[in-house]
Amino acid sequence: xxxxxxxxxxxxxNNEWAFPLTECVHVASMAMAxxxxxxxxxxxxxxxxxxxxxxxxxxETEVWTLIGFVLVILxxxxxxxxxxxxxxxxxxxxxxxxxxxxxxxYHYTLHKxxxxxxxxxxxxxxxxxxxxxxxxxxxxxxxx
Amino acid sequence: xNIAEITHAIQFSxxxxxxxxxxxxYPIIMSLHLTMIAFFGxxxxxxxxxxxxxxxxxxxxxxxxxxxRPWKQLGFVVMVTCGLLLAGSKAEQYAPNPYFQIxxxxxxxxxxxxxxxxxxxxxxxxxxxxxAKLAAYLSLAIWLGIMSMGRWIAYYExxxxxxxxxxxxxx
Numbered sequence: 001x002x003x004x005x006x007x008x009x010x011x012x013x014n015n016e017w018a019f020p021l022t023e024c025v026h027v028a029s030m031a032m033a034x035x036x037x038x039x040x041x042x043x044x045x046x047x048x049x050x051x052x053x054x055x056x057x058x059x060e061t062e063v064w065t066l067i068g069f070v071l072v073i074l075x076x077x078x079x080x081x082x083x084x085x086x087x088x089x090x091x092x093x094x095x096x097x098x099x100x101x102x103x104x105x106y107h108y109t110l111h112k113x114x115x116x117x118x119x120x121x122x123x124x125x126x127x128x129x130x131x132x133x134x135x136x137x138x139x140x141x142x143x144x
Numbered sequence: 145x146n147i148a149e150i151t152h153a154i155q156f157s158x159x160x161x162x163x164x165x166x167x168x169x170y171p172i173i174m175s176l177h178l179t180m181i182a183f184f185g186x187x188x189x190x191x192x193x194x195x196x197x198x199x200x201x202x203x204x205x206x207x208x209x210x211x212x213r214p215w216k217q218l219g220f221v222v223m224v225t226c227g228l229l230l231a232g233s234k235a236e237q238y239a240p241n242p243y244f245q246i247x248x249x250x251x252x253x254x255x256x257x258x259x260x261x262x263x264x265x266x267x268x269x270x271x272x273x274x275x276a277k278l279a280a281y282l283s284l285a286i287w288l289g290i291m292s293m294g295r296w297i298a299y300y301e302x303x304x305x306x307x308x309x310x311x312x313x314x315x
Contacts, residue, residue: 035187
């Protein structure tokens, strides 16, 4: 019985589109999380959507930012399970996780405070830099 | 000159060879490409969600479009430039890749979409909700398609013995 089982028949190991499809959801939800943050950061920098304060924009977009975060992290976990050892030993992946943690903490503490205060050029620049660095560390996983 | 000769000439021109063989330039340009997808693609999503009436409902759609336009244009230029550099450096593999071909076709759809809704949605006046929704659904479909095809390019095996994805991801 056991010998008759061939792991090659396992659909998870054979499915050609499951992995890239997960990656697509990962990228799209990343764009949703980061894009909504960028819209608020542009306001903090005195540009972007006119007629509303950063705090107002943030109130109306934060749910979408959160949905983006949840989806990007969930799909990230799924991708991680396909080769945990490779990822854990990858320096760029380690940097990515550190940046993700720093980014999330920053976003919901210092950044949030700057948005509420309605000013903070530096807060916006730091936010944009963290999220851009996170994307760089993600791509470099395949190159280190 | 046929397609094969053209793509060969592109791929083996000086800059393309330098880029392809560079340990740093290639991943940096790829990272910049994806950063622009996050920033600029994310702003497209914000605009489309507003056109659908799901987000920023208190802000006129025309204000959202006008306020984000210059940034999206800048992002678009950087994103496409990086994309052309990446594709050009591997032109021989990319040209026959069906996912790459669909991606290029969808990029033409972006231009058609922009022209089609130039006045009715993106013209400066507040768009009618029905037209705005149609434009948003089409925009989402086209851009999600472009992004997906971009990912799938790496998984096209063609005639090769080795999947391209492994060559790229596992190095």
